[in-house]
Each structure stands twice: as structure tokens, then as C-alpha cells.
Amino acid sequence: xxxxxxxxxxxxxxxxxxxxxxxxxxxxxxxxxxxxxxxxxxxxxxxxxxxxxxxxxxxxxxxxxxxxxxxxxxxxxxxxxxxxxxxxxxxxxxxxxxxxxxxxxxxxxxxxxxxxxxxxxxxxxxxxxxxxxxxxxxxxxxxxxxxxxxxxxxxxxxxxxxxxxxxxxxxxxxxxxxxxxxxxxxxxxxxxxxxxxxxxxxxxxxxxxxxxxxxxxxxxxxxxxxxxxxxxxxxxxxxxxxxxxxxxxxxxxxxxxxxxxxxxxxxxxxxxxxxxxxxxxxxxxxxxxxxxxxxxxxxxxxxxxxxxxxxxxxxxxxxxxxxxxxxxxxxxxxxxxxxxxxxxxxxxxxxxxxxxxxxxxxxxxxxxxxxxxxxxxxxxx
Ligand code: SF4
Ligand code: SF4
Numbered sequence: 149x150x151x152x153x154x155x156x157x158x159x160x161x162x163x164x165x166x167x168x169x170x171x172x173x174x175x176x177x178x179x180x181x182x183x184x185x186x187x188x189x190x191x192x193x194x195x196x197x198x199x200x201x202x203x204x205x206x207x208x209x210x211x212x213x214x215x216x217x218x219x220x221x222x223x224x225x226x227x228x229x230x231x232x233x234x235x236x237x238x239x240x241x242x243x244x245x246x247x248x249x250x251x252x253x254x255x256x257x258x259x260x261x262x263x264x265x266x267x268x269x270x271x272x273x274x275x276x277x278x279x280x281x282x283x284x285x286x287x288x289x290x291x292x293x294x295x296x297x298x299x300x301x302x303x304x305x306x307x308x309x310x311x312x313x314x315x316x317x318x319x320x321x322x323x324x325x326x327x328x329x330x331x332x333x334x335x336x337x338x339x340x341x342x343x344x345x346x347x348x349x350x351x352x353x354x355x356x357x358x359x360x361x362x363x364x365x366x367x368x369x370x371x372x373x374x375x376x377x378x379x380x381x382x383x384x385x386x387x388x389x390x391x392x393x394x395x396x397x398x399x400x401x402x403x404x405x406x407x408x409x410x411x412x413x414x415x416x417x418x419x420x421x422x423x424x425x426x427x428x429x430x431x432x433x434x435x436x437x438x439x440x441x442x443x444x445x446x447x448x449x450x451x452x453x454x455x456x457x458x459x460x461x462x463x464x465x466x467x468x469x470x471x472x473x474x475x476x477x478x479x480x481x482x483x484x485x486x487x488x489x490x491x492x493x494x495x496x497x498x499x500x501x502x503x504x505x506x507x508x509x510x511x512x513x514x515x516x517x518x519x520x521x522x523x524x525x526x527x528x529x
Pocket of ligand 1: 158159160161162163164165166180181213216217218219220221
């Protein structure tokens with residue numbers, strides 16, 4: 149608690165954090181400075197108003213403020229601490245948070261979906277990869293983890309990542325029964341229930357040396373809240389490694405002239421850039437695929453959030469979409485032909501935001517990679 153007391157004296161009210169905060173830039177409310185003042189009250193054990201409690205949860209946990217802070221105040225750690233304190237005092241912020249937590253604990257996913265996560269996965273891949281299948285000859289010690297968004301909301305993206313790894317010759321397994329990583333619950337402040345989800349996963353992960361994460365949300369939670377963080381890799385790192393190998397061997401195929409230099413905007417996932425510095429991998433792949441990247445004014449480590457994460461889609465979906473709409477507009481106004489991203493939260497939010505922005509093309513980076521690989525394989529057959 150000493151460290152938390154100390155931070156107040158370190159804040160110099162320079163407002164650098166506000167310039168990096170999508171929520172503040174969109175609403176002119178819920179600034180990181182306001183949050184710090186509320187945390188100060190919590191530390192003094194003073195009662196908060198409902199509005200103050202809510203303000204702590206009006207945050208995408210994008211780490212923009214923390215990255216911008218010249219005083220290096222551990223803002224995310226403080227927000228997580230405050231969310232937990234508020235949860236212990238008053239419980240969930242909304243009925244939806246309670247339902248989602250119950251669903252994860254009972255069904256293993258926030259949507260309460262009782263069907264298999266693997267519904268619709270191409271059978272030839274299932275036969276080879278699923279752990280526990282009588283037809284799978286060996287068990288790779290590398291596990292591909294989809295996450296709930298890919299399993300239940302973005303199944304095309306799920307199948308694209310499966311096919312990409314398969315085509316690239318990566319040896320991997322998939323689980324018949326994957327559980328939610330617990331990130332959704334953690335962000336409600338209910339850390340005790342999040343631990344239940346963590347324990348379930350740890351049991352399943354025991355037999356694997358490497359976990360490849362297809363979701364940036366699962367990835368950050370695994371890296372920060374699970375033991376043995378080196379075990380977790382993001383899929384874009386694996387794909388980038390393979391592309392670099394092709395480049396070294398000189399076997400990377402050349403695109404048709406008409407497909408070269410298509411200008412796109414690429415939206416970084418906050419969960420990959422600021423905490424882990426993953427900015428080069430997607431750009432290297434895009435450049436290898438001959439796209440021209442039209443960078444956002446704020447990109448890479450300085451990128452602005454899509455608006456979806458940190459629990460905002462659950463607490464206030466309208467605000468999440470409003471923030472996402474700003475990003476889509478920015479991409480459209482830049483003259484790009486499409487907006488590409490690799491994070492299921494971002495793409496899901498952008499797709500809804502896009503109704504506001506007259507059908508601008510929103511795409512998944514994985515879809516582009518897969519169509520390129522398919523053309524390559526067709527050309528060498
Ligand atoms: S950037 Fe850091 S020091 Fe500056 S106002 Fe924000 S929290 Fe305070
Ligand atoms: S983590 Fe992101 S959304 Fe939350 S206060 Fe900081 S900049 Fe704003």
C-alpha cells in the first residue's frame with residue numbers, strides 16, 4: 149500500500165495521460181487524473197458515490213495513459229486494485245457483469261453458450277489436431293488457444309488462424325473443451341472468480357510447453373496473471389517468424405501487379421503494443437504481402453484504443469462503438485481502401501461502428517494472410 153500512497157505525490161498534473169485516453173478524448177470525462185483522485189479517496193477508506201465507482205470502470209485498460217505518463221505511475225495496477233476494492237464493497241457494476249461471470253463459471257464462456265467451441269471447424273483439421281481424438285496420431289506440446297470471441301463470435305477468423313498455422317506447417321494441438329481465460333471476470337473486479345477460471349486453465353495447460361494465443365485479450369491476461377509467462381506466444385509472432393524464414397529462403401511468392409501497393413490502415417491492438425512492444429510483426433507481414441500501410445496519426449505504441457476493451461463493451465456498448473466509430477472514420481478519411489486489424493475485440497467493435505460510417509471495408513489481417521497463402525499454394529501445385 150505504500151507504493152499506492154506514494155503515487156499521488158508523483159502526479160504532476162501534466163495531463164499527458166488525457167491526450168492518450170480514447171475515453172477522455174471522446175467524452176471529456178473519466179480522465180486518468182479523475183481516476184487517481186478517486187483512488188486517493190479509496191485509499192483513505194472514504195465512501196465513493198455511484199458516479200465515482202463507475203468512473204473507475206470507464207476505462208479500456210489500453211495502457212495509453214501509463215505509457216504517456218512522465219512520472220511512470222503504475223496506473224493500470226492502480227485501476228485493477230481499485231476495481232477489486234469497489235467490487236469487494238458493492239459487488240458488480242451491472243447485471244450484465246454478473247450474468248457474464250456466472251456464464252463463465254458454469255459454461256466456460258461469457259455468452260452462456262452450451263455448444264462446442266469447435267462447431268464448424270473443418271473436419272480434416274479437427275482429426276489431426278484435437279487432443280483426445282482417437283485419430284490424432286501424436287500430441288503436439290504446442291497448444292493453439294482461440295479464446296471466447298473467436299470460438300463464438302468470429303468463427304471465420306477462428307478457422308482462418310487454424311488454416312494459416314496448418315498451411316505454414318506449424319505442429320499444434322487444439323483442446324476439445326477450452327475454458328475462458330478469466331479476463332472478462334477480472335475486469336469486473338471479481339478477482340476471486342477470475343482465479344477459478346485461471347485454475348481450470350492451468351490444469352489443462354500442464355501438458356503443453358507453448359500456448360499460441362489467437363486473441364490479444366487472452367494473451368495479455370495469460371502473460372500478466374498466469375505463472376510461467378514465457379510459455380505464451382501471440383499467433384502473429386509465430387506467423388511473422390515463418391514469413392521471415394520464407395524471406396530468408398527467397399521462397400516468398402510475388403503478388404500479381406494489380407494487387408500490389410493496395411493502401412490500407414492498420415489498427416494495432418493495445419494489448420500487444422504497449423505491454424509487449426508487438427508492433428513490427430504485423431507490419432513486416434503486411435509489407436511482405438505488398439500492402440502500403442497508411443499509418444494512423446497515432447499508431448504502434450502511441451495508438452488509440454478501438455474502444456471495446458477493459459469491459460467497456462459490457463458496461464457501455466454505445467460508448468465503445470462511439471470510440472470505434474472515430475477510428476473507422478479516421479481510416480476512411482485517410483484515403484485507405486480498408487481498415488485491417490488482428491484483434492477480435494477490435495474487429496468486432498469496428499464492424500458495429502462501421503454502420504455509422506457508410507460501409508467502409510473492415511478486414512481481418514488473418515483473412516489477407518490466408519488468401520495470400522492459398523494463392524501461393526495454388527501457384528506451386
Ligand atoms: S501523465 Fe502522469 S503525471 Fe501527468 S497528469 Fe497524468 S498521471 Fe499525472
Ligand atoms: S487505460 Fe486507456 S482508457 Fe483507461 S484511463 Fe488509461 S488511457 Fe484511458
